[in-house]
Amino acid sequence: MAPRGNTTVWGTLGLYAVGSWICLQVVDVLGQNLPLPSWAFPLTLAFLLLGVPITAATAYLQSRRSSAAPDGTLPSGFDDGLFTWRNTVRVGIGAMAVWGFAITGWLLLGSDSLTEGEILTHVQRVDSLASSSDFGGAYALVEELDGKINDEALRADLWASVAQSVTLNSDPEGAMVHRRAYAPAEAPWVELGHTPLTVEHFQRGQSRIRIELDGYRSRELASTPGRLNTLGTVELRAEDALPPGMVPVVASAGNQGYGLFVPGLEQIENLQLGEFLIADAEVTNEEYAEFLASGGYGDPACWQHPFVENGVVLPFEQGVARFTDATGRPGPATWDAGTYPADAGQIPVSGLSWYEAAAYACFKGASLPTVHHWFAAADPLSSHHVVPLSNFGSGPAKVREYEGISRDGVFDLAGNVREWTRNENGESRFILGGGWSDQEYAFNDAVTAPAFDRSPLNGVRLVQYVDTMNVEAASAPLELAFRDYRAEQPVSDEVFDVFRQAYSYDDAPLNARVVEVDTADAWVKQRIDLDAGYGGETLTAFVFMPPGVDRPLETVMFFPGSGALYRRSYDEVNPGNFDYLLRSGRAVVFPMYKGTFERGTEITSDIQDESNLWRDHMIAWATDLRRTVDYLETRDDLDVDRLGYLGISWGGAVAPVMLALEERISAAVIIVGGLLMQDVQALADPFNFLPRVKQSTIVINARFDSFYPLEASGRPFFDYLGTPEDQRKLVVIDANHGVLSYARNQVVGEALEWLEEHLGPAR
Numbered sequence: 001m002a003p004r005g006n007t008t009v010w011g012t013l014g015l016y017a018v019g020s021w022i023c024l025q026v027v028d029v030l031g032q033n034l035p036l037p038s039w040a041f042p043l044t045l046a047f048l049l050l051g052v053p054i055t056a057a058t059a060y061l062q063s064r065r066s067s068a069a070p071d072g073t074l075p076s077g078f079d080d081g082l083f084t085w086r087n088t089v090r091v092g093i094g095a096m097a098v099w100g101f102a103i104t105g106w107l108l109l110g111s112d113s114l115t116e117g118e119i120l121t122h123v124q125r126v127d128s129l130a131s132s133s134d135f136g137g138a139y140a141l142v143e144e145l146d147g148k149i150n151d152e153a154l155r156a157d158l159w160a161s162v163a164q165s166v167t168l169n170s171d172p173e174g175a176m177v178h179r180r181a182y183a184p185a186e187a188p189w190v191e192l193g194h195t196p197l198t199v200e201h202f203q204r205g206q207s208r209i210r211i212e213l214d215g216y217r218s219r220e221l222a223s224t225p226g227r228l229n230t231l232g233t234v235e236l237r238a239e240d241a242l243p244p245g246m247v248p249v250v251a252s253a254g255n256q257g258y259g260l261f262v263p264g265l266e267q268i269e270n271l272q273l274g275e276f277l278i279a280d281a282e283v284t285n286e287e288y289a290e291f292l293a294s295g296g297y298g299d300p301a302c303w304q305h306p307f308v309e310n311g312v313v314l315p316f317e318q319g320v321a322r323f324t325d326a327t328g329r330p331g332p333a334t335w336d337a338g339t340y341p342a343d344a345g346q347i348p349v350s351g352l353s354w355y356e357a358a359a360y361a362c363f364k365g366a367s368l369p370t371v372h373h374w375f376a377a378a379d380p381l382s383s384h385h386v387v388p389l390s391n392f393g394s395g396p397a398k399v400r401e402y403e404g405i406s407r408d409g410v411f412d413l414a415g416n417v418r419e420w421t422r423n424e425n426g427e428s429r430f431i432l433g434g435g436w437s438d439q440e441y442a443f444n445d446a447v448t449a450p451a452f453d454r455s456p457l458n459g460v461r462l463v464q465y466v467d468t469m470n471v472e473a474a475s476a477p478l479e480l481a482f483r484d485y486r487a488e489q490p491v492s493d494e495v496f497d498v499f500r501q502a503y504s505y506d507d508a509p510l511n512a513r514v515v516e517v518d519t520a521d522a523w524v525k526q527r528i529d530l531d532a533g534y535g536g537e538t539l540t541a542f543v544f545m546p547p548g549v550d551r552p553l554e555t556v557m558f559f560p561g562s563g564a565l566y567r568r569s570y571d572e573v574n575p576g577n578f579d580y581l582l583r584s585g586r587a588v589v590f591p592m593y594k595g596t597f598e599r600g601t602e603i604t605s606d607i608q609d610e611s612n613l614w615r616d617h618m619i620a621w622a623t624d625l626r627r628t629v630d631y632l633e634t635r636d637d638l639d640v641d642r643l644g645y646l647g648i649s650w651g652g653a654v655a656p657v658m659l660a661l662e663e664r665i666s667a668a669v670i671i672v673g674g675l676l677m678q679d680v681q682a683l684a685d686p687f688n689f690l691p692r693v694k695q696s697t698i699v700i701n702a703r704f705d706s707f708y709p710l711e712a713s714g715r716p717f718f719d720y721l722g723t724p725e726d727q728r729k730l731v732v733i734d735a736n737h738g739v740l741s742y743a744r745n746q747v748v749g750e751a752l753e754w755l756e757e758h759l760g761p762a763r
Contacts (some may be wrong), residue, residue, distance in 0.1 A: 012059035135205035166202035177211040220409035242746035253375035259629035274467020281399035282348035285340035297330035302362035354451040357460035366462035383704035414443040417459030444706035474655035483715035552639035553587040559651030562606035585762035618684035660692035667758035674708025690720040
């Protein structure tokens with residue numbers, strides 16, 4: 001209805017402004033409850049702004065008409081036929097119709113679009129799935145969202161969180177590549193294409209990859225996309241170029257800085273290995289029967305190693321006479337009447353001594369693997385993938401029946417039967433992988449057994465050394481560093497008081513100064529330099545603080561994993577391992593412990609030894625931590641009365657020393673920590689400090705940890721803690737040492753809950 005009488009232009013515009021505001025509020029509310037397009041609000045605003053001059057002109061001309069001459073003509077001769085209220089209303093109705101048609105069309109044709117709230121919910125779900133290593137679920141969700149999110153940057157970020165680009169090449173080219181999830185076993189194979197091949201969105205996590213080309217031996221690999229990108233060209237061999245059942249391996253069992261990735265053998269120098277072939281399955285009863293049928297037990301040709309028992313060398317006839325079946329006939333201990341049980345032809349042969357395994361390898365023109373080569377093929381760091389799909393059950397299974405394959409496509413390296421290796425340990429030999437009735441952690445252990453042992457779990461797997469580089473060195477006897485902590489006792493209180501004095505330091509001035517401040521969205525990082533309190537050295541500490549949180553801040557001291565020993569620049573210091581503490585409202589203090597980053601020394605490994613160098617570094621590390629706490633007491637913005645400790649891996653192993661000496665720490669979180677197998681001076685042995693730890697402590701360990709085996713290292717660590725029973729907790733997660741990567745949500749949840757319970761809420 002048109003305004004009448006003395007309604008002014010400004011009054012009309014005021015009414016228009018009020019109506020426009022109401023209209024915009026309605027659209028905003030609809031946008032929160034309906035999947036309206038992102039342009040709905042801007043389109044509405046544009047139409048309303050276009051209506052301003054039309055409404056103003058109409059109001060002006062119509063007010064002029066009200067003051068027209070008695071004959072109805074306008075004073076200035078304006079023709080207001082166009083700008084009438086009727087026409088203006090028609091324009092408004094037309095604009096509303098266009099708006100409605102546009103929105104309705106979007107809702108009908110673009111119904112898959114998501115609201116901002118829905119997008120946020122899905123993004124959080126993707127992050128949660130990826131953080132718990134459910135990359136299959138996360139990938140499927142991102143794939144579903146791909147066509148429903150218009151923000152290209154957000155889409156790219158989502159894909160990056162669940163997938164990465166992978167390039168695969170083969171020699172010769174043209175091979176078909178298939179992929180499927182590593183688990184479950186019934187996951188379908190998906191065709192990716194022919195080599196050379198680039199897959200833009202290759203799912204993160206562990207996958208199985210099959211590479212096939214007519215006339216060539218197929219390759220089946222188990223790998224992550226990151227590792228696939230480092231493979232280089234995958235060489236395919238003609239069917240007749242490889243012995244049946246053999247797969248090529250080029251790998252190492254450790255690294256130069258750490259040694260072998262095997263508990264008790266970490267002190268052994270890692271060796272560069274040439275290519276070797278390993279059987280993709282254990283030797284079966286049917287295969288071993290060929291050796292027996294050929295008269296192998298009576299022919300000394302392949303019994304190349306003297307039979308030694310208690311230092312005495314036995315004659316061939318006397319030694320081989322020990323190797324009979326249940327009925328006294330030659331053969332494995334699990335056979336009877338000179339043969340294997342019915343229907344057990346494809347079951348791995350078992351009940352073998354080391355001598356029998358070595359003789360069979362000779363008979364086949366092959367070898368037993370060395371410990372180095374066996375672990376290079378087994379890759380103990382993949383235990384959390386392999387072990388759950390391997391045979392640790394109620395009896396032996398047919399070879400290749402279980403799906404726990406290695407990265408090179410080798411079956412049953414974990415479980416089923418133990419596998420003899422070449423290396424001596426006294427009169428014993430290493431026998432690896434664990435058998436069907438062993439505990440699952442046996443896959444990671446360096447286990448030995450007497451060479452004459454004929455347990456029903458003892459079997460054999462063969463290798464051939466294509467490249468003999470370092471084979472002899474890898475075959476040398478190995479001394480296993482093993483400490484039975486259940487049988488040891490920590491030092492007495494009187495002796496420990498002497499140890500405590502050795503860790504004392506002078507109350508010298510700190511001379512602390514803020515060297516640098518760096519501000520990011522999620523944290524403020526301060527670099528502090530202070531006097532170390534020994535040797536005239538400078539101790540650098542980084543203080544990370546969350547912005548916008550009331551001071552003083554609950555504070556956590558951080559002790560990192562051994563990776564810090566190999567880094568040489570403070571530019572590499574970042575909060576990646578503790579950012580969740582910052583997001584929770586806590587400050588984190590990261591001292592640059594002697595030997596790490598720009599304070600590098602001769603120490604290049606976290607494997608303890610009996611040297612004075614190691615002892616002196618342990619004293620320095622404790623002093624670094626305690627001097628840093630001294631500094632924290634000078635600040636008003638950090639709450640030392642609510643001080644925690646976070647130790648990861650190496651930081652968990654040395655935690656007993658740090659916590660027993662620094663009583664100002666009230667609560668501790670230890671992630672994949674434990675006791676090392678190597679001997680060390682008593683003064684620097686964390687085992688002697690464990691009973692003196694009194695802080696509330698949670699220990700988060702991994703069931704398949706190859707660095708700190710749960711039963712030999714992790715549980716003794718926890719059991720000897722001096723913390724009262726109701727103030728300590730052990731959490732065991734089905735993962736390997738990289739538990740923060742594979743079960744991050746669970747680890748973070750446990751850590752934050754513990755700190756909140758024992759230090760109080762952060763905010």
